[in-house]
Amino acid sequence: MASSNPLGSLFGRSPIGPIQEHMQVAFEAAEHLPELVQATADGDWDRAREIHKAIRDAEGEADKIKRNVRRHLPKSLFLPVPRSDLLTLVSIQDQVANTAEDFASIVMGRDMQFPEKILPAVLELTETSVGCCGQALASIQLLDNLLEVGFSGREVKRVEAMIKELDKLERRTDKQQFNLRRKLFKLEAELPPVDVMFYYRATALLGTLADCAEKVGDRLQVLLAK
Template identity: 30%
Template sequence: MRTIAKLFGRSPFVPMQTHMEKVAECVARVIPITEAFLSGDMDTVEKLAKEISKLEHVADETKHDIQNGLRKGMFLAVDRGKLLQIISLQDGIADKTENFATLLTIKALKCPDGLKPNLIAFRDKNLEAFNAAHEIVKRLDELLESSFGGAEAQQVAQMVHHVAVLEHEADLIQRDLLKGIFAHEQEYTHGEFYLWLRLFRQIGEIANLSETLANRIRSTLELK
């Protein structure tokens, strides 16, 4: 915790960026675990799910260290409560990633060939939204140096809008994905069909939370 606490002397955003890097390590496993699942390699799915669970735990511990290090009464360039909200949103992305990975381990499911392109596109669009939000977090030190104004702030505002666009695009893909899985409803048991829906929901939360995170950062900077 001392190491995390010292970071606040440099910038209130450094600990938040440190935590986001831990979250990104979780999210980076979404592609390989999805590919393993679609190919029916459940041993690899189990292995990657365990890796994601460990990484999520590290992110969670980092969050707690930051919360403990962010003492009340400490002078910060931005509101303490808002920083904690941002870190909580970041942590939520790691949680959803772990949930998605855990669901993949429950049962091997055959994905209809016609559904695979949309499923992969949906996954990739969610990750694109996360990566865009991650880039915003990386830029926060530049904003601090520019007193949250100027061209840097305007560029971040544009980046926030870009995350919203990506989240909307993910929603559109999800609609087609849901239509596709309902067209194959009779091929699955009730439990298997429900599992597909839960998988879609969990991975979809990555883009949803990324958009919320980006908007929360923007509002935090505007209400400094």
């Protein structure tokens, strides 16, 4: 991703570009999850396997970008934030891709089909969690603009508003996850106990996905405060 930051002309490609690219790929791993849940619900396992592969590929690409950023992020570049903070940001972003892949692997590893009575709630939680990831991505896409203005001025307020919206979305997933657990609790007696255990585990990962996205926003907010 190209950056208009004048530092880029001095040091080649801006170090911010690969960080933004990493978050984009992490989001791509997550954005497939609602489609995966729907494909398994429909019993379309060929499609589900294709989606799972796309998620694994995105997670693998995110790992490659993360390693490249760690190896090549300049140590002597004059930035308004410490290099270590940018590396921490990449590590947090990587958790988005990892969590999406963990969820997909549980679903596909067990040929999981969520019970029809909780499927709408699962899809709702999945979509909101992915929405958190999208909001985190939108915030990170402004990182080069923040760098250009020295993390001050109007751009800061714009990003702060986006982070506030991300926090709202994450709180929504907390409520959705609670309601989903209540629905699942009422069904426990009708379902195989091992299946129930993995349903709880899978839906917990959806909550974790939203938490990871919120942590991206939190870390960006820390950068704004420096």
